[in-house]
Amino acid sequence: MLAFLSSQPVQTALIVGTCAALVSALIGVFTVLRGNAFAGHALADVSSAGGAASFLLGISPLLGFLGMAWIAAFGMEFLGVRKARERDLATGVVLGAGLGLSALFLYLDVTTTSTTGATVSVMFGSLFAISRGLIWPAILAVLAVFSLVGVFYRPLILTAVDPDLATLRGVSPRWMGLLQLLVLGLAVAVCALAIGAVLATALLIGPAGAAIRLSRRPGQAIVWAMLFALAAVWVGIWMAYESYYWFSGNAWPVSFFVVVLIFVFYVLAMLGSAQHRKLRRGAATALPGLQES
Amino acid sequence: MFSSFMINTWIAGTAIALVAAFVGYFVVIRRSAFAAHALPLGAFPGAAAANLLGVNPFVGLLVFVGMGVLLLRQLARMGRRDVATGLLLVLFLGMGALFLSMTNEYAPEVFSLLFGEMLGVSKADLWPILGICAVVSVLMITIYRPLLLDSSFPDLAALKGIPAARMDLLFLSLLALVTASALPVVGAFLVFTLLVGPPAAAQALSTHPLRSLLLAVIFAEGSIWLAIALSYWSNWPIGFFVGMIGAGLFNLARSYRSWSQRQRGAKLLAIS
Numbered sequence: 001m002l003a004f005l006s007s008q009p010v011q012t013a014l015i016v017g018t019c020a021a022l023v024s025a026l027i028g029v030f031t032v033l034r035g036n037a038f039a040g041h042a043l044a045d046v047s048s049a050g051g052a053a054s055f056l057l058g059i060s061p062l063l064g065f066l067g068m069a070w071i072a073a074f075g076m077e078f079l080g081v082r083k084a085r086e087r088d089l090a091t092g093v094v095l096g097a098g099l100g101l102s103a104l105f106l107y108l109d110v111t112t113t114s115t116t117g118a119t120v121s122v123m124f125g126s127l128f129a130i131s132r133g134l135i136w137p138a139i140l141a142v143l144a145v146f147s148l149v150g151v152f153y154r155p156l157i158l159t160a161v162d163p164d165l166a167t168l169r170g171v172s173p174r175w176m177g178l179l180q181l182l183v184l185g186l187a188v189a190v191c192a193l194a195i196g197a198v199l200a201t202a203l204l205i206g207p208a209g210a211a212i213r214l215s216r217r218p219g220q221a222i223v224w225a226m227l228f229a230l231a232a233v234w235v236g237i238w239m240a241y242e243s244y245y246w247f248s249g250n251a252w253p254v255s256f257f258v259v260v261l262i263f264v265f266y267v268l269a270m271l272g273s274a275q276h277r278k279l280r281r282g283a284a285t286a287l288p289g290l291q292e293s
Numbered sequence: 294m295f296s297s298f299m300i301n302t303w304i305a306g307t308a309i310a311l312v313a314a315f316v317g318y319f320v321v322i323r324r325s326a327f328a329a330h331a332l333p334l335g336a337f338p339g340a341a342a343a344n345l346l347g348v349n350p351f352v353g354l355l356v357f358v359g360m361g362v363l364l365l366r367q368l369a370r371m372g373r374r375d376v377a378t379g380l381l382l383v384l385f386l387g388m389g390a391l392f393l394s395m396t397n398e399y400a401p402e403v404f405s406l407l408f409g410e411m412l413g414v415s416k417a418d419l420w421p422i423l424g425i426c427a428v429v430s431v432l433m434i435t436i437y438r439p440l441l442l443d444s445s446f447p448d449l450a451a452l453k454g455i456p457a458a459r460m461d462l463l464f465l466s467l468l469a470l471v472t473a474s475a476l477p478v479v480g481a482f483l484v485f486t487l488l489v490g491p492p493a494a495a496q497a498l499s500t501h502p503l504r505s506l507l508l509a510v511i512f513a514e515g516s517i518w519l520a521i522a523l524s525y526w527s528n529w530p531i532g533f534f535v536g537m538i539g540a541g542l543f544n545l546a547r548s549y550r551s552w553s554q555r556q557r558g559a560k561l562l563a564i565s
Contacts, residue, residue: 032376035375037375037376037378037379038326038327038330038375038379040379041379041382045482088324088326088327089321089326089489089493089543091326092326092329092330092485092486092489092493093486093489093490093493093539093540093543093544094540095330095485095486096482096483096485096486096489096490096535096536096539096540097486097536097537097539097540098536099408099482099483099486099532099536100483100486100532100533100534100535100536100537100539100540101533101536101537102408103407103408103409103480103482103483103530103532103533103536104529104530104533106404106408107404107408107529107530107533110404119403119404119407120390120393120394120403123390123403123407124386124387124390124403196390198334198383198386199383199386199387199390201379201380201382201383202380202383202384202387205376205379205380206376206380206383209376209377209380250395252391252394253387253390253391253394255387255390256387256388256390256391259383259384259386259387260384260387262380263380263381263383263384266376266380
């Protein structure tokens with residue numbers, strides 16, 4: 001355990017991973033409540049083009065992910081699809097264009113800058129290979145997200161749960177939508193840096209999806225989501241570190257472990273809540289006086 | 294451009310675009326864009342595993358895409374469909390990353406499976422692709438009417454005794470077959486664009502089923518031919534062109550529709 005904690009790549013991985021877990025849990029609850037799982041996923045996928053471009057431009061990958069996530073977010077908003085029927089299609093088309101761009105940038109990365117590992121690290125992440133210089137930007141992004149959500153917590157929740165009621169209460173849906181996209185972009189960038197752009201979805205919707213099954217109250221759900229996300233990231237990093245010894249020198253990727261753990265948590269939460277509901281219903285039929293609250 | 298090593302690509306591309314347009318049309322009217330995005334990514338580890346075990350890639354692709362269909366239906370029955378779909382997709386992607394990390398040719402392999410490899414169609418691959426496309430076309434023609442009814446008016450279809458659950462499974466299986474045949478050429482990420490882009494553009498121009506379907510086929514063939522040609526000339530990845538042409542088509546069709554609607558509105562105003 002000591003060797004594990006004193007290794008520098010592991011320390012960096014733990015810090016960046018913790019950042020990703022915290023923001024994704026917070027933003028994930030809003031995303032899942034609003035039924036925006038596909039949009040969140042599309043945003044993460046498209047941000048890969050930014051990650052790929054950052055190698056070409058020689059800028060920080062975090063900036064690359066963030067820039068592209070914001071462009072895509074505002075692009076989707078700008079396409080201005082109000083009808084739910086067309087929203088999925090427009091999202092899909094933006095997604096296709098973004099991934100096409102990412103194909104081009106990754107190809108140019110390999111041919112012009114000879115960074116052969118770019119495809120893997122942008123798409124699937126390489127948490128143990130993140131440079132230490134990215135720790136502070138990642139922490140800053142987390143602080144920005146937490147303070148923005150902290151200030152606008154109530155209107156954000158209200159817009160996510162019941163947009164009509166929020167409008168009645170004088171909350172501007174346009175500003176809240178914009179704010180939501182802004183923080184979603186930040187969260188996507190940190191997650192993409194940690195476990196890769198196409199796997200970032202796991203952190204963004206998995207812990208939140210599991211948490212919402214366990215608690216209907218947003219505040220509680222956020223706490224549950226953070227617990228799930230932190231457990232998945234920390235245990236995942238530890239397992240990936242140890243897997244070097246388990247498979248005689250062939251370490252398995254960190255992102256793989258994180259994704260599998262999140263999936264297991266989600267399935268467990270689903271089974272747990274189904275069981276719970278069944279028990280409650282059983283109790284209600286056995287004691288007719290006892291009604292479900 | 295039409296030299297011997299490119300012929301397989303042209304034949305495979307044409308066949309794939311045809312069935313992709315058929316199935317994609319139903320993806321659009323059934324609103325299952327997320328499933329159409331998730332299944333190709335679910336098939337991706339299949340190709341990676343086949344590569345690792347040294348078996349035919351189509352075996353791996355079909356096994357994994359089949360698993361994807363079953364799991365998708367199981368998870369959808371249990372909870373929020375979008376979250377379940379998203380998580381499943383990421384789980385499969387993670388597995389693909391794992392399998393690929395075990396092989397020696399990690400990076401180039403990842404790239405061609407995700408973003409397509411134009412020269413990836415060998416003579417041995419061509420027959421499975423054509424076979425799958427033939428099966429899909431025959432099935433599609435057989436179930437065209439009930440599937441259309443089930444997709445546009447589910448209530449009416451149920452009234453006529455068309456089982457919705459079986460239709461859903463059939464549709465997902467067709468989607469899976471198309472995915473398995475298209476993935477080696479255009480890549481796991483861009484199968485989705487090929488499926489959704491042309492039919493979505495066609496749908497914006499015409500809502501009449503057969504006319505829209507025909508337009509979708511024309512758009513799909515046009516975009517894949519253009520993508521192959523551009524990729525051949527520029528040496529850039531085919532996935533880039535497929536993605537860009539898909540987005541361009543969709544935007545053009547939508548702007549044309551809103552322009553023609555405005556024209557009609559102006560004419561009506563002038564008459565009254």
